[in-house]
Amino acid sequence: MEAVISVKNLFKIYKMGSQTLAALNDVSMDVFPGEYIAIMGSSGSGKSTFMNILGCLDVPTRGEYLFNGESVISKSKIQLAHLRRDNIGFVFQSFNLLSRTTAYDNVELPLLYCNIPASDRKIKVEKALISVGLKDRMNNTPSMLSGGQQQRVAIARAIVNNPKMILADEPTGNLDTRTSMEIIQIFQLLNDEGITVVMVTHEDDIARTSKRKVVFRDGKMHKSEDTNDRLIATEQLKLLPKLEEVII
Amino acid sequence: MLIKSSVKVAFKALGKNRFRSFLTMLGIIIGVVSVIVMEAIGNGSSADVNTRISSLGTNLITISPVSARSFGVSQESGTAPSLKKEDADILISEVSSITAVSPLVRTTVQMKIGNKNVRSSISGVYPEYFAIRDLEIETGSIFTKANEKKFDKVCIIGKTVQNNLFSSVQDPIGSTIRIGTIPFLIIGTLKSKGTSGGGQDQDDIVLAPYSTVQNRMLGSENIQQIYASAESEDVVNTAVTEIERTLRNKHQLLPSSPNDFTISTQLDLRQTLNTVVNTITILLSAVAAISLLVGGIGIMNIMLVSVTERTREIGIRMAVGATGFDVQFQLLLEAVVLSLIGGITGIILGLTTAYLVSAFGGFTTIVSVESIILSFVVSTLIGIFFGWYPSRKAANLNPIDALRYE
Structure with missing residues (x-):
């Protein structure tokens, strides 16, 4: 099976004055279709x-860096x-949603x-919102929605275009335990579908x-x-006490 | 990105900061309004000048004697005794391109009626003079050739003289006015012509038959001016040449000696005044253009602020697939929408202001289609021009830098 992502000897070096800092120091890794990877590590x-x-x-x-077998490095902006x-x-x-813009418009x-x-x-946006269970909130702006x-x-926006891959940077970092599990549940379902x-x-x-x-270290x-x-996540959620969702 | 959704997004973005958008547009609005109004006032004044000159009679030709010289010192022009009534009479028979001619003698005297008196000038002219000078009768009638032949003591008075000697309810027709020592019968009044281009009151006149004034009041054969009317504006120059030749023959001037008369037409005056009006229009337009420029800089400023403020949003858009071009196009569109709305509002306000200025301000204003098209195009260009730099700046952002921007 061909890797979706294949990186070899990746370096990212920041220069600050006379000091150089290697944020990435010779990283090689392959990600195959259908994988669900958690990247861990302390900050920095x-x-x-x-x-x-x-x-x-x-x-x-x-x-x-090869994405689907194609070199990314040589690509234009x-x-x-x-x-x-x-x-x-x-x-x-x-989350990085556009404020003062409805959920629908954000997903679109x-x-x-x-x-x-x-x-x-319209069909695609509604489908994406249904799959995250928010069809009835599509005309609300982010300030009217809870963090979860x-x-x-944001997940609906990520999947609306049927991507091959979802990249999530600390998706549960700002959420409580139960809400975190709910988000993970969606990820696991999407992963089951092959993303x-x-x-x-x-x-x-x-x-x-x-x-x-x-x-990473x-x-x-x-x-x-x-x-x-x-x-x-589905099983974990059954163990957690049910909370009323707080709507801000 | 589709144009329609881009326009929608642009309107939304501007709508989020209504007051700021309005202030930005105000620059463009003021610019466009001033361009249109200044243009309209310029065009209006130019047309005004032209009608005023036309009311003097554009085919009008004036012949005056040159200045007299006494012991080598030149006197004021028109003082040389070189023009006679016969000069006027010969012109009408010899010069084919003129349709009417009249000599003019003038003297300033005291005029009185009852217990009121005023000092004004009385001019002796032929009946043709009224047609030549475009003078219109308000009441009564003009004098005739018969009056002229019989040296009749009849006169027609101008509005200023009428107002000075009569109350508004009195009818001057049939009254006798003592001009100098001679009683004249008033047979007509003139419609007001207002002040001339030179600031002279054209209504402060009394007109009487030439023969009457010349024989009964002056006794001299010399006349102050000859007025002639060319067939049309186009033949004025031909007429001038012919008049010059005829009078030189009549005065038996040697080819080497200069004219003892001067001929002037309204064409020069019209040209001069038009040049002045054009200069003023250009000056006003320059001021208006500067305010448009200032408005444009306002747009650039707001777009720069907007780019900084929305760096994160730009990052999000780039993360979900917007290219630099998409981002630039969107911001540019916002700038253009902003300046276009400003431009259209400016045009509407400009038209209103131009109307109000002519209705209440006493200026004639003529709004030209060109100035409307010009302001429309210019305001769009300003949007593109001043929106370019900020939008380019946004398009060149690195997605990750834009996303991390706080």
Whole structure:
């Protein structure tokens, strides 16, 4: 099976005055279709830099990066934008929704850059919102939604364009335990449908919901192991006390 | 990104900061309004000048004697005794391109009626003079050739003289006015012509038959001016040449000696005044253009602020697949929408202001279609021009830097 992502000898070096700092120091890794990877590590270990490079938001100083067998390094800015648009869905810790813009419009955003007719856009947006369980909140702006709901809107935005891969940078970092599990539940369902998920987290519980754990330390890949006792979010949610969702 | 959704997004973005958008537009609005109004006032004044000159009679030709020289010192122009009534009479028979001619003698005297008196000038002219000078009768009638032959003591008075000697309810027709020592019968009054281009009161006149004034009041054969009317504006120059030749023959001037008369037409005056009006219009337009420029800089400023403020949003858009071009296009569109709305509002307000200025301000205003098209095009260009730099700046942002921006 061909890897979705294949990085070899990746370096990201920041120069600050006379000092050089290697945020990524010779990282090599393959991600295969259908994988669910949790990237762990203390802050400053390079995991976020790695994610940003995987997501084509940032470029490495040196090294090889193949996405679906194609070299990313040689691509132009426009080609990178199209690659992000067609293949990658992002979920951020701080949700990164457009404020004062409805959930519907936020989810529609990636489609606006694809030349899709309005009627088709509507179908896709509604489908994405249904799959995160927020169809009835589509006319609400982020300030009218709870953190969990906002993150679900962000997930809907990430999947609206049927990406091959979802990149999530600490998606549960701002959420309580139960809401976190609900988000993970969506990720696991999406993964079951065949979408590759790469997620940065520093919570052990969240990492245990993945299929593989990768640990970064000082810009290097320190450890990569399959999760033995994988947690299934649907089951975990049954164990957690039910909370009334707080709507801000 | 589809144009329609881009326009929608642009309107939304501007709508989020209504007050700021309005202030930005205000620059463009003021610019466009001033361009249109200044243009309209310029065009209006130019047309005004032209009608005023036309009311003097554009085919009008004036012949005056040159200045007299006494012991080598030149006197004021028109003082040389070189023009006679016969000069006027010969012109009408010899010069084919003129349709009417009249000599003019003038003297300033005291005029009185009852217990009121006023000092004004009385001019002796032929009946043709009224047609030549475009003078219109308000009440009564003009004098005739018969009056002229019989040296009749009849006169027609201008509005200023009428107002000075009569109350508004009195009818001057049929009254006798003592001009100098001679009683004249008033047979008509003139419609007001207002002040001339030179600031002279054109209504402060009394007109009487030439023969009457010349024989009964002056006794001299010399006349002050000859007025002639060319067939049309186009033949004015031909007429001038012919008049010059005829008078030189009549005065038996040697080819080497200079004219003892001067001929002037309204064409020069019209040209001069038009030049002045054009200069003023250009000056006003320059001021208006500067305010448009200032408005444009306002747009650039707001767009720069907007780019900084929305760096994160730009990052999000880029993360979900917007290219630099998409981002630039969107911001540019916002700038253009902003300046276009400003431009259209400016045009509407400009038209209103131009109307109000002519209705209440006493200026004639003529709004030209060109100025509307010009302001429309210019305001769009300003949007593109001043929106370019900020939008370019946004398009060149690195997605990750934009996303991390706090």
